[in-house]
Amino acid sequence: MGKPYRECQYCGAHLDAGEICDCGEREKERPAAVDPRRMRLVAICREVDPETGNVAVYQVGEEMNDRTISFLQNWARNNPGFRYFTLASVRWERFGEVIAGILKRQTVTAADVDRIGGIVELR
Numbered sequence: 265m266g267k268p269y270r271e272c273q274y275c276g277a278h279l280d281a282g283e284i285c286d287c288g289e290r291e292k293e294r295p296a297a298v299d300p301r302r303m304r305l306v307a308i309c310r311e312v313d314p315e316t317g318n319v320a321v322y323q324v325g326e327e328m329n330d331r332t333i334s335f336l337q338n339w340a341r342n343n344p345g346f347r348y349f350t351l352a353s354v355r356w357e358r359f360g361e362v363i364a365g366i367l368k369r370q371t372v373t374a375a376d377v378d379r380i381g382g383i384v385e386l387r
Contacts, residue, residue: 306353307336307386310367312345323356323366323382324348337386347372351383 269278272285279285307324326332328350336348347366353368363380365371375387 294326304353305350306351306356308356310347310372319368321367321372333386340386348386349383351387355382
């Protein structure tokens with residue numbers, strides 16, 4: 265005698281005769297997983313040229329770890345033309361131009377950084 269149910273070919277769920285599996289619907293409802301590589305921390309440097317006053321903002325190419333953070337903090341303390349910020353790489357990818365535009369202003373206060381959100385100055 266046959267089975268009183270059939271199995272969904274995609275998820276293996278037991279289905280009654282004529283029943284349609286909702287595994288495709290559940291898949292649509294599930295939020296997309298965020299790639300962990302996009303959630304890593306990145307450092308952003310704000311560098312003011314002491315001779316011209318020009319401001320450059322760029323991503324630091326180093327992998328973020330305790331040693332890198334400590335180095336950047338010490339460098340910024342000893343070199344007033346440098347300020348370093350950290351944020352999630354996904355945020356930099358999405359809003360990098362806007363964030364860089366704010367950080368390129370001649371003066372950037374702690375309140376300006378707070379208004380950006382999701383970014384922390386390394387001190």
